[in-house]
Amino acid sequence: SSEKESCFQASLRKVKHYTSETANLILEELKAPPTIGVVAGFIVGAIPQVKALFVGVSSPLRVIQDSISLLGDGTIPGIILVMGGNLVKGLSSSKLRPRVIVSVVCVKLVLLPLIGIFVVKGASNLGLLPEDPLYHFVLMTQYTVPPAMNIGTMAQLFNVGQQECSVLFLWTYLLAAIAITFWSTVYMWILFP
Known part of the structure; x- marks a missing residue:
């Protein structure tokens, strides 16, 4: 007892x-x-x-x-300066393998936009979204953009994975120009037949 x-x-x-x-x-x-x-x-x-x-x-x-x-x-220019500092800092000292970088970039810039198409079209077919194609386009575009700067800020704040974040930012932002152009074309083709 x-x-x-x-x-x-x-x-x-x-x-x-x-x-x-x-x-x-x-x-x-x-x-x-x-x-x-x-x-x-x-x-x-x-x-x-x-x-x-x-x-x-x-x-x-x-x-x-x-x-x-x-x-x-002044926040946007400040964030861009912090991002530039992160990129320079991480390029020289990252230990990420190329396979990890390619995997993250593929998931972020290829797989997530595909998922976004199915989520937005599914929600639209269920009647959860208004029928405005521009609204659907904006929702789909959210799946295409590179990672938010807040991730790098949190990595700096907690002093964990700063170099890795920098390298991933570099590659996702470099390839985002191509990905956003491609996916915007796909989204317009889907939404505005």
């Missing part, structure tokens, strides 16, 4: 420990600047009185919205 109680107490301690760890992780994620920005943007956009303070020609706090917009204009 005492053995069962001690086993139960040990299990209970583990559950409490994992619960508190999970709660701490969630709280840390909620404190992250992107999350705070999303919540603040949602509040400003959802409440008309607050929105009127920030957005509009005669709004009293327009300078804040202009400043945020100015900062936002």
Whole structure:
């Protein structure tokens, strides 16, 4: 009986420990600047009185919205600079085998677009999507684009696989120009007969 109680107490301690760890992780994620920005943007956009303070020609706090917009204009060039740095860093020191690179590129630029065609056409045939062919084209194109920059950012943040990400980015972005052109033609041929 005492053995069962001690086993139960040990299990209970583990559950409490994992619960508190999970709660701490969630709280840390909620404190992250992107999350705070999303919540603040949602509040400003959802409440008309607050929105009127920030957005509009005669709004009293327009300078804040202009400043945020100015900062936002620099994000794309900043991301491109980070990507360029990643590519240069990874080219010299990656240990990825060519077979792995070819496999990832084939899955990302050949297999995923094929899957995208079937998913979008299947959802359309089930009536889950509007009948707008341009909408279908945009959905299919999402399956064709190279990997997001966030993957490289996460690799840098956690200091894991930076060189590998750089090499994969290099090859997927180099071949994406050809793949996007090819798949866009295929999508138009399918959607606009």
